Amino acid sequence: MKPLTEIGQLAEHYDLAVVGAGPAGLSAAARASELGLAVLLVDENPEPGGQIYRSITTTPVTDRAVLGVDYWRGADLVARLKRSAAAYAARCTVWSIAPDVESDGASFEIGLSLDGRARLITAGQVILATGAQERPFPIPGWTLPGVMTAGAAQIALKSSAIVPKGRTVIAGCGPLLYLLAGQLAAAGAEIVAVLDTTPRRNWPAALGALPDFLRSPYLAKGLKLMAKARRSLRFLGGVTSLAVEGSGRLSTIRFERGGASESIACDTLLLHQGVIPSVNLSNAAGCAHEFDTVQHCWVPQLDDWFASSVPGIAIAGDGAGIGGAESAALRGEIAALDSARRLGRITIAERDNHAAPIRTALGRTLRGRRFLDLLYKPATQFLAPIVDDTIICRCEEVTAGQVRDAAKRLGVTGPNQMKAFLRCGMGPCQGRLCGPTVVELIAETRGTTPAEVGYYRLRPPVKPVTLAELASLPQSEAAVKAVVR
Amino acid sequence: MSSKSNHTEPDVVVIGGGVVGGAIALGLARSGARVTILDEGDAVPRASRGNFALVWVQSKGFGMPEYAMWSRRSADDWHGLADILGEETGIDVAHSQPGGFMLCLSQDELGKRVDAMHRLHNQTTLTDFPYEVLGHAETKRRLPDIGKDVVGAIYSPLDGHVNSLKLFRALREATTRRGVDYRPNCPVESITPRDGGFRINGSWGEIATAKVVLAAGLGNARLAPMVGLDAPVKPSKGQIIVTEKTAPFLHNPMVTVRQTDEGGVMIGDSQEDRGFDTVVGQPILSVMAERAVRMFPRLAGLNVVRTWSALRVMSPDGFPIYDLSRSCPGAFVVTCHSGVTLAANHVLTLAPAILSGVLPDAVASFSARRFHV
Amino acid sequence: MFRPMSDAKSAATLSFSFDGRPLIGRDGDTVAASLLANGVDVCRETPVSGAPRAPYCLMGVCFECLVVIDGVGNRQGCMVPLRDGMTIETQHGRRQPEEMQG
Numbered sequence: 001m002k003p004l005t006e007i008g009q010l011a012e013h014y015d016l017a018v019v020g021a022g023p024a025g026l027s028a029a030a031r032a033s034e035l036g037l038a039v040l041l042v043d044e045n046p047e048p049g050g051q052i053y054r055s056i057t058t059t060p061v062t063d064r065a066v067l068g069v070d071y072w073r074g075a076d077l078v079a080r081l082k083r084s085a086a087a088y089a090a091r092c093t094v095w096s097i098a099p100d101v102e103s104d105g106a107s108f109e110i111g112l113s114l115d116g117r118a119r120l121i122t123a124g125q126v127i128l129a130t131g132a133q134e135r136p137f138p139i140p141g142w143t144l145p146g147v148m149t150a151g152a153a154q155i156a157l158k159s160s161a162i163v164p165k166g167r168t169v170i171a172g173c174g175p176l177l178y179l180l181a182g183q184l185a186a187a188g189a190e191i192v193a194v195l196d197t198t199p200r201r202n203w204p205a206a207l208g209a210l211p212d213f214l215r216s217p218y219l220a221k222g223l224k225l226m227a228k229a230r231r232s233l234r235f236l237g238g239v240t241s242l243a244v245e246g247s248g249r250l251s252t253i254r255f256e257r258g259g260a261s262e263s264i265a266c267d268t269l270l271l272h273q274g275v276i277p278s279v280n281l282s283n284a285a286g287c288a289h290e291f292d293t294v295q296h297c298w299v300p301q302l303d304d305w306f307a308s309s310v311p312g313i314a315i316a317g318d319g320a321g322i323g324g325a326e327s328a329a330l331r332g333e334i335a336a337l338d339s340a341r342r343l344g345r346i347t348i349a350e351r352d353n354h355a356a357p358i359r360t361a362l363g364r365t366l367r368g369r370r371f372l373d374l375l376y377k378p379a380t381q382f383l384a385p386i387v388d389d390t391i392i393c394r395c396e397e398v399t400a401g402q403v404r405d406a407a408k409r410l411g412v413t414g415p416n417q418m419k420a421f422l423r424c425g426m427g428p429c430q431g432r433l434c435g436p437t438v439v440e441l442i443a444e445t446r447g448t449t450p451a452e453v454g455y456y457r458l459r460p461p462v463k464p465v466t467l468a469e470l471a472s473l474p475q476s477e478a479a480v481k482a483v484v485r
Numbered sequence: 486m487s488s489k490s491n492h493t494e495p496d497v498v499v500i501g502g503g504v505v506g507g508a509i510a511l512g513l514a515r516s517g518a519r520v521t522i523l524d525e526g527d528a529v530p531r532a533s534r535g536n537f538a539l540v541w542v543q544s545k546g547f548g549m550p551e552y553a554m555w556s557r558r559s560a561d562d563w564h565g566l567a568d569i570l571g572e573e574t575g576i577d578v579a580h581s582q583p584g585g586f587m588l589c590l591s592q593d594e595l596g597k598r599v600d601a602m603h604r605l606h607n608q609t610t611l612t613d614f615p616y617e618v619l620g621h622a623e624t625k626r627r628l629p630d631i632g633k634d635v636v637g638a639i640y641s642p643l644d645g646h647v648n649s650l651k652l653f654r655a656l657r658e659a660t661t662r663r664g665v666d667y668r669p670n671c672p673v674e675s676i677t678p679r680d681g682g683f684r685i686n687g688s689w690g691e692i693a694t695a696k697v698v699l700a701a702g703l704g705n706a707r708l709a710p711m712v713g714l715d716a717p718v719k720p721s722k723g724q725i726i727v728t729e730k731t732a733p734f735l736h737n738p739m740v741t742v743r744q745t746d747e748g749g750v751m752i753g754d755s756q757e758d759r760g761f762d763t764v765v766g767q768p769i770l771s772v773m774a775e776r777a778v779r780m781f782p783r784l785a786g787l788n789v790v791r792t793w794s795a796l797r798v799m800s801p802d803g804f805p806i807y808d809l810s811r812s813c814p815g816a817f818v819v820t821c822h823s824g825v826t827l828a829a830n831h832v833l834t835l836a837p838a839i840l841s842g843v844l845p846d847a848v849a850s851f852s853a854r855r856f857h858v
Numbered sequence: 859m860f861r862p863m864s865d866a867k868s869a870a871t872l873s874f875s876f877d878g879r880p881l882i883g884r885d886g887d888t889v890a891a892s893l894l895a896n897g898v899d900v901c902r903e904t905p906v907s908g909a910p911r912a913p914y915c916l917m918g919v920c921f922e923c924l925v926v927i928d929g930v931g932n933r934q935g936c937m938v939p940l941r942d943g944m945t946i947e948t949q950h951g952r953r954q955p956e957e958m959q960g
Contacts, residue, residue, distance in 0.1 A: 044918060046939055051917055058886060060867035091939075098764060109767060120767065133919045145899045145912035146859070152916035160884065160891040161866030165859060187863050248910055249899055268859065278919075286764075394914075395921065397906040410657050411667045414527020420534045421654040423747075428729060428790055428921035428932070454527055459793045460765060463918075464934070467728060467752075468785035470774035479768035482755040483741075483776065484594065729932055730905045730952040748905060748952045787953070788932060 001082045004089040007114040010121055011087070014040040016339050017110055017123035018086075018332075019094045019281065022050020023325045024317025025129030026077040027332035028339075032127075033084035035340045040123065041081070041088045042112060044463065047159075048078050048088070050131055050317075051151065052325040055159035066186045067158065068179075070221075070325070077329060089114060095461035097126060097285040097313070108312060111461065111473075118469035125312050125339040128282050129332060132275040132318035135297070135378065136433050137172060138385045138392045138400070141244025142271065146251075150180040150272035153189075163189040166267030169253050171195035171242055174274035174376045175218070178225045181233055184270075193264055194229070195255055196237040197273065199379040206375035209368075216368025241381065244269060273378040277319045280432060283458040286310050291451035294373045295322055296383075297436065298455050305338035306331055314338060322373075327365040333358050384440040392441070393434035395427020403438055407445040414454050415439055428464070431456045495521040495666065497840070498685055498694040500673050500708060503533035504649070504824040505831060506700035507656030512836020513698075514663035521666040521692060523673055523685065525704075530720075530763065532702055532824065535795020537725060537753045538649035538745070539738055540826045541585065543616055543641035544601060550608040551850040552804050555830060557614065558847070560643050562829035567647070569832070574658040578651045579746035585644025585738045586628065588635050588780050595637045602639060616641040630734060634779040646738040648746050649825050656828075673701070676711040678813040683712065698839060699818040702798045705806075713812030715853040716820050720796035722759045724769050726752040726777075728787040735781070742777050742784075750784060752777045756797075763794045797822040800856075807835065807851040809844055817844075818853070859912075860894040874944040883940045890916060890923040890935035893946070901925050901935060902949035924949045 004010055018029045021043035029041035049056040053074025061067055081088065089112070096111035100122050107122045134149045141147070150170055156162050163184060168191050170181050181194050213219060229235070241256040245263070254263040276297035279289060288301045288309035299321040306314045316335040317328035334355050341351040385392065388401025406412040406421050415431075415438045418424055424438050425431030431438075435456050442453045495518075499510045502524030510520045542560050546553025560582065567580035589595035599618055606614065617640045624638040625631055661667060671689045682695040697712065699705045705716035730748030744750050755769045770792055778785045798820055800806050805821030817839050821827055838845045870885040876898055883892035890913040893901055900910040902924050913923035916936045923935035928945050931953035935946075 044937065060869060060884075060886070061863065062865050062867050066863075096765075096767070098767065101766070111767065133917070134915065143909065143911060145910055148912070148914050148916070152914060155916040156860060156891055156894060157863075160887045160895065161863045162860040162891065162895050163863060165861040165897075394911075395904075395906075397904060397909070410654075410661055411524075411669045413669045416527050416534070420531075420650050421657070423650070426791070428788070428924070429919065430790065432919050457528065459791050461789055461792065464788040464790075466785065467726070467774045467778055467787050467789055470726070470770050470789060471778045471785070472775075473771040474768060475771045475775070476768040479755075479766065479772045482757045482769055483772045485756060732952045732954050786930060 001084055002087045004087055007117045007119045010089060010119060012121055014038050014123045015343055016125045016127065017042065018127045018129055020050060020129035020131055021048040022052060022129060022131045022317060022328060023077055024328040024332035026081050027329040028127045028129060028316055028336040029086040030080045030084045031333045031336040032339055033086040035345055037340055037345060039086040041086050042092045042094055043090055044093045046091055049074050054155055059158050060161040067183060093463035094281065095463040095465045113465050113469055118465055118473060120473055124343055127335050127339060128313065128315045128319055129317045130278045130281050130319045132322060133278050133432060134272060135274045135276045136437050137271040137273050137382060138390050138437050139242045139244060140387050140390045143391050143394055144244050144246050145249045146267060147244055147269045147271065150270040153184060153270050154180050157183060157187055163187045164268035166190065167192045168268040168270065169193050169195060169264055169266045170270045171197065172272040173198040173378060174272060175222060175372050177272050178229045180272060182225055182229045185232055191233055192266060193234045193236055195239045196235055197239045197379060197382060198376055200238060202375050202377055206371055209371035209374055213368035213371035218368040218372065273382055274376055275322055277321060280430060280458050280462045282308065282315055284460050284462050285313055287313060289455060292321060294370060296377055306335040307338060323366055323369060327362055330358050330362040330365065384444045392437040393424035395429050396423040398422045398424040400441055403441040404445050407442045413446065415456050419456065425456050430458065430462065494693050495519045497696040497698060498523060498692060499698045499700055501700035501702060502667060503531055503702060504653050504656060504828060505819055507660060508828045508831035509698050509700050509819055509836050510660045510665050511656055512832040513840055514660055514665050516837045516840045518840050521668065523671040524669050525672045526670045530796050532795055532798055533653050535793055536649050536825055537751060538646050538825055540645040540647055542643040543585065543639060547605045549804050549850060550610050553611055553614060555847060556826055557643060559827045559830040560645065562833055566829040566832055570655040570659060573662060574655045576651055576655040576658060578655050579648040582645030583737050584640060584642040587639040587740045589637055590634050590776060590779055592636055598639050630781050630783055632779050632782045644738060646743055647825060652825065652828060673708060676708060678712060682815060696815045703796060705818055705820045709818050712816035713810040714808055714816060714818045716806050716818050717856060718798050718800050718820055720761055721799040722757040722794050723753060723797055724755045724765060724794045726770060726773055726789055726792045729790050731787060742780060750787065765792050765794050805851050806853045807844060807848040808853050859897055859899060862895065872940055872942040874940060874946060876946045877948055887940050888936050889925065889927060889938045889940050889946060892940045893935060903951055905952040908951060
């Protein structure tokens with residue numbers, strides 16, 4: 001591995017650029033490099049690992065049992081990258097990917113920024129391995145200090161060995177909820193309750209997918225986690241509503257279950273209702289997306305090799321649809337093989353041969369996924385908040401009621417028009433925390449589906465870049481002419 | 486969706502639900518007409534969502550002094566429009582007319598601009614269009630934040646700006662409150678003149694009307710010939726950069742830099758003929774950013790939150806097209822690339838005229854017949 | 859708001875300040891993590907309503923942990939490693955012009 005610490009150290013051109021150093025990106029970069037490609041792996045974090053293997057090389061957590069054996073597997077992925085010849089730029093953001101005009105679209109122009117300095121480089125192929133983010137969980141009061149995502153607490157634990165102080169409540173649903181609760185408890189957090197919002201009516205739909213789940217690696221692992229968490233923690237199931245109370249900061253979580261209202265005083269509330277692909281970069285790069293009704297989120301349209309609708313851009317890992325860390329690593333390998341094939345470094349037969357055992361393993365890791373997706377599909381009231389005052393765009397402070405009103409009374413049929421009218425999605429997070437909710441609210445109000453409503457058309461830069469950085473980039477005579485008239 | 490029964494038949498159907506269509510519809514509704522707007526969906530190109538939000542007069546009208554006067558009239562009437570929108574909707578569209586600057590970064594640029602202004606004002610009838618040519622020192626006195634590279638500016642007290650997204654929303658809100666029937670996802674496939682009126686069709690159904698106004702932006706090129714009109718408009722691509730919100734520091738609008746009432750700084754404006762391509766081009770962003778930083782060095786450290794490109798609706802000579810159909814009475818076309826500047830005229834002057842069936846003298850020169858001589 | 863685990867690996871300590879208050883952080887932590895570990899509850903007030911906010915996702919997605927770092931406004935605290943001697947301040951609403959020197 002060749003670590004790059006300054007933007008000037010990057011080459012002008014790479015065969016392959018891989019964005020994101022989580023399991024998919026690490027594997028893709030390592031595999032492609034092993035196949036002889038000139039590879040650049042770019043990641044915005046200081047250390048490799050992505051979120052699931054966050055700080056795997058530097059974590060101050062000493063007790064290995066706290067994070068569990070699955071976490072420590074990430075070390076092997078990083079070790080493989082280190083043995084490879086790939087270039088690796090940490091703390092480097094990718095803010096734009098577009099066809100390179102100079103090469104007539106044969107390669108991509110990639111906008112990067114490191115330490116406040118921007119650069120444009122080119123790459124013949126691109127693999128986006130930007131992973132997932134937690135699904136927005138808009139409830140009344142969720143913007144109050146003291147409320148954060150469960151994933152945030154996990155990141156704090158892995159990278160800084162810190163845990164929430166005082167009474168902590170975890171609320172939501174999804175397979176990760178048990179893992180997070182277990183890890184935090186093991187790390188010494190005082191978890192006073194886990195409020196489970198898994199809708200009981202999901203069971204009939206999920207049962208159809210149960211046989212596969214019973215043969216999947218998820219089962220044993222999941223049961224162990226759940227049993228451990230349930231043994232030691234106070235689980236309250238069937239929670240149908242959540243509201244944060246407090247003045248200036250969280251003081252109480254109020255919730256309903258079985259028709260009765262209850263409340264718990266707490267210092268920290270951790271929210272989680274599953275993860276969804278991060279689509280900002282793939283969307284801004286022009287890749288087509290579709291709404292996956294099982295995972296209930298937008299996913300890029302991909303072929304069997306994870307190639308997107310933009311020839312030359314592949315998407316691996318959870319960014320291609322949620323599959324978890326092990327499948328992410330395998331998808332990264334498959335995408336890398338196809339990149340090498342596209343560049344003419346290996347033949348189709350070689351690619352297929354290499355890929356065959358990986359596909360078998362991938363099938364195994366994904367078996368049972370559908371059951372989890374169906375069982376833990378969030379309840380409608382947590383996707384499209386019922387209380388009109390609930391803020392759904394945290395940046396511009398737009399409420400669910402405003403979105404409903406515009407959809408109903410002003411005839412707004414899609415998120416792009418909504419953005420123009422209400423500014424939702426125009427703040428610094430660029431729609432990451434409101435997009436899914438805006439779509440859900442429009443669909444609900446207009447009696448249609450998220451797939452019909454569509455999604456934001458996202459624009460570069462998808463990561464912060466300053467005006468001075470943009471100003472420092474190459475110009476062209478035609479560009480000057482188009483501006484100075 | 487289809488309105489086959491006569492009692493729901495509107496007086497006027499406006500095709501296009503952007504700022505131009507919305508302004509015409511509001512003006513018609515204020516004059517007492519029953520109006521239906523047929524609009525397309527969420528993902529179509531919309532100049533109303535991508536424009537630079539200037540209410541601009543200076544430098545407009547070379548080759549057609551009537552355009553300068555028409556722009557001036559709208560800028561004057563904009564105060565009234567802002568009041569009307571405020572009264573009808575409660576929305577403050579942040580209209581202001583503090584005077585605008587055209588900053589120049591070289592003597593060559595300034596010279597060209599001064600020439601252009603001279604040529605513009607040598608046209609007869611342009612008597613009352615005040616402007617000043619300023620050197621660096623005087624520009625700096627009025628705009629203390631400018632950089633040393635600004636050699637001078639042209640200033641006109643007639644120029645202003647508005648929050649164009651709030652304008653867009655206020656028009657929708659006002660028309661809705663006045664009972665205008667807004668129908669999204671209704672792209673028009675055909676307009677058929679029949680029985681002294683029109684039948685308008687799409688996959689959504691059919692609607693009959695006595696009058697139809699084409700305000701469909703670039704879509705007008707396809708629709709106009711269906712009713713004996715001509716609207717040879719083509720897309721002209723423009724790119725815009727917008728920064729994060731910052732505390733107010735820029736009171737006046739520039740042609741290429743303005744601070745919105747929310748705090749973001751918008752930077753424009755490029756012009757390219759690239760058909761319907763809306764991919765954001767990096768070299769142009771770089772030129773725009775570099776010029777903006779040279780104009781206002783304190784912008785350098787601001788984060789860019791969005792860049793985009795939008796398509797202007799451009800006629801062959803760049804001026805608006807206002808026309809009524811001779812072969813199909815009751816059909817009108819309204820198309821321009823300055824829907825924001827001209828919004829006041831569209832609401833207050835043009836719409837009532839359309840309802841009366843006669844276009845005002847002030848727009849007589851804007852007929853598309855000018856392209857056929 | 860957060861506290862260290864009892865058996866965490868030791869790290870070099872760094873001095874920094876938050877709104878003028880001298881604080882101690884750990885080498886390897888981000889600005890946002892250091893603030894959380896020091897019991898800082900609120901790191902910014904929104905530009906829209908002035909409401910208080912705190913770090914929310916810690917992975918660069920939500921832009922809630924925006925702070926002023928060494929005079930530069932609107933920086934994502936969760937993406938910036940803490941450095942010795944850093945001056946960190948609450949981001950009060952919109953970014954101030956004096957922070958914009960390029």
